[in-house]
Amino acid sequence: MAVDPAKLEQFMGRIVGDMGSAISAALVVIGDQLGLYKAMAGAEPLTPAELAARTGTAERYVREWLCAQAAGGYVDYDASSGRFRLNDEQTMVFADEQSPVFAQGGFQVLTALFKDEPKITAAFRSGKGVGWHEHDPALFVGTERFFRPNYNANLTSSWIPALEGVEQKLRAGARVADVGCGLGTSTVIMARAYPRSTFVGFDYHEPSIVRARAAAAEAGVGDRARFEVSRAQDYPGTGYDLVALFDCLHDMGDPVGAAAHVHQSLAPDGTWMLVEPYAGDRVEDNLNPIGRLFYSASTMVCTPASLAQEVGLALGAQAGEKRLRDVLTQAGFTRVRRATATPFNLVLEVRR
Ligand SMILES: C[S@@+](CC[C@H](N)C(=O)[O-])C[C@H]1O[C@@H](n2cnc3c(N)ncnc32)[C@H](O)[C@@H]1O
Numbered sequence: 573m574a575v576d577p578a579k580l581e582q583f584m585g586r587i588v589g590d591m592g593s594a595i596s597a598a599l600v601v602i603g604d605q606l607g608l609y610k611a612m613a614g615a616e617p618l619t620p621a622e623l624a625a626r627t628g629t630a631e632r633y634v635r636e637w638l639c640a641q642a643a644g645g646y647v648d649y650d651a652s653s654g655r656f657r658l659n660d661e662q663t664m665v666f667a668d669e670q671s672p673v674f675a676q677g678g679f680q681v682l683t684a685l686f687k688d689e690p691k692i693t694a695a696f697r698s699g700k701g702v703g704w705h706e707h708d709p710a711l712f713v714g715t716e717r718f719f720r721p722n723y724n725a726n727l728t729s730s731w732i733p734a735l736e737g738v739e740q741k742l743r744a745g746a747r748v749a750d751v752g753c754g755l756g757t758s759t760v761i762m763a764r765a766y767p768r769s770t771f772v773g774f775d776y777h778e779p780s781i782v783r784a785r786a787a788a789a790e791a792g793v794g795d796r797a798r799f800e801v802s803r804a805q806d807y808p809g810t811g812y813d814l815v816a817l818f819d820c821l822h823d824m825g826d827p828v829g830a831a832a833h834v835h836q837s838l839a840p841d842g843t844w845m846l847v848e849p850y851a852g853d854r855v856e857d858n859l860n861p862i863g864r865l866f867y868s869a870s871t872m873v874c875t876p877a878s879l880a881q882e883v884g885l886a887l888g889a890q891a892g893e894k895r896l897r898d899v900l901t902q903a904g905f906t907r908v909r910r911a912t913a914t915p916f917n918l919v920l921e922v923r924r
Contacts, residue, residue: 596644599637600679603666608637609658612647613667617655672725677717684710685872692872701880704823705777707873712780716755719819722916723758728765731845731919734911738814738843742766746813749774749837751804751830752820756784756797762816763793772809774802804830810837816845819917821899822891823874825881831903835924844905844922846896850913853892862915866890893918 603609611626612618618626620635627634638656642649646666647656664671687708695702704711733739742748745768750759753773763771771793775781784799802808804817804824815834821827834844849866851858858867870889878886887895893910900908900922907923 592644596640596646597679597682599640600646600666600676601683603637603641604676604679608634609663609666612656612658613663615657617650617653617657619655623656670721670724672721674721675718677714677720680710680714681718681869682714684708684714685869688872692876695876695879699879701825701878701884702876703880704873704877705779706880709779711873712755712777712783716757720757722914723761723818726914726917727758727761730912730914731847732762734919735814735843735845735921738845741813742769745769747809747811747839748772748814748816749807749809749812750816750818751775751807751834752817752823753784753799754780754818754820756780756787756799758816758818759784759797759799760787760791760793763788763797764791767793767796769796771797773797773799774804774807775799776801776803805833807833807837811839811842812837813839813842814845815842816847818847819849821846821848821896822870822887822889823877825878825885826883827878827885827887827899828902829883831900831905834922835904838924840924842923845911846900846920846922848891848896848918848920849889850916850918851890851892853894857892858890863890893920896920 606629607627608623608629611623620638621631623638624631624634638647641647642656647662648659649656658667664673665675668674684707687710688702691702691706732742742762743766748762748769748771750762750771750773753759753775756773759771759773762769773781773784775784778801781799781801788794788797788799800808805826815838817834821830824830838844850862851866866889874889875886878884887899897908905922905924909921911919911921913919
């Protein structure tokens with residue numbers, strides 16, 4: 573051992589910061605559950621007692637929570653008045669459900685991962701999978717809430733227009749399948765934007781499909797968006813003009829089988845929009861904050877989910893475009909084009 577004290581100090585400084593971030597996650601969820609952030613959004617700077625009174629919570633807890641939030645830069649503190657406020661950027665991240673950077677869903681997911689840790693630890697030993705459905709339900713609602721701002725911001729304004737001729741078809745009236753649709757948010761967003769088209773969302777997870785049906789009814793698109801419990805490898809129907817898979821191909825045990833099924837379900841000139849987590853092809857391309865998030869989620873959720881299904885290919889959430897192309901080619905597709913990308917997603921246009 574030849575420990576460099578300066579390096580060690582720097583590293584420990586980082587670890588203390590990381591531990592602070594990790595423990596803050598529980599506090600963020602508490603603030604979300606109790607409406608603390610929302611009560612601060614747009615309000616004048618508040619004392620702990622004022623925030624407690626507005627949210628029906630106990631002042632002593634709120635005071636400690638606010639101090640922790642201020643120490644992490646999640647709220648601002650004015651020492652001269654002893655008051656706390658949420659600035660505009662913090663409001664967008666913590667309080668505004670419509671903002672493109674609303675992050676509460678991500679924190680909700682983290683609570684599920686901590687609860688599920690014993691299952692994943694056991695799976696490391698056994699090598700067996702842990703199905704998506706075996707996770708704490710906070711994963712399902714947290715994932716939906718985490719992805720929704722991204723889909724609201726990009727799906728109909730950027731991703732669909734980036735596909736050749738698809739927007740035109742959807743405006744005129746097309747048949748669309750959203751496979752691995754989860755709670756159906758992407759399906760509902762598309763159904764709202766393209767009222768002449770018809771949409772069917774498929775997912776093997778029944779509780780998600782039940783919620784998706786309710787979401788479509790609530791959004792007033794129940795006439796054109798329906799949902800069925802079905803697997804990507806054998807969902808019903810053919811002749812789809814557009815098949816979409818959002819952030820789910822890598823979760824499947826048999827992505828080649830799923831891709832082959834998409835192939836046969838598409839209309840001859842149909843398009844598959846494949847949205848996957850953004851990743852470079854090499855490990856070293858992904859050793860950055862987003863790669864850290866995705867590799868971690870992949871260890872806890874995506875890789876075990878795939879290993880729990882037949883074949884168990886376990887692509888992982890950082891498969892990268894080259895590996896995805898291999899899957900698509902094996903399934904019989906000949907035309908694959910990167911239509912667009914965001915820091916979080918790769919959007920591939922896949923045709924026969
Ligand atoms: C990360 S979630 C994404 C959900 C949704 N597409 C979204 O973007 O919010 C992955 C989804 O894939 C679904 N899934 C996993 N394997 C599947 C399979 N073989 N067939 C159908 N759905 C599957 C899960 O049930 C889960 O809803």
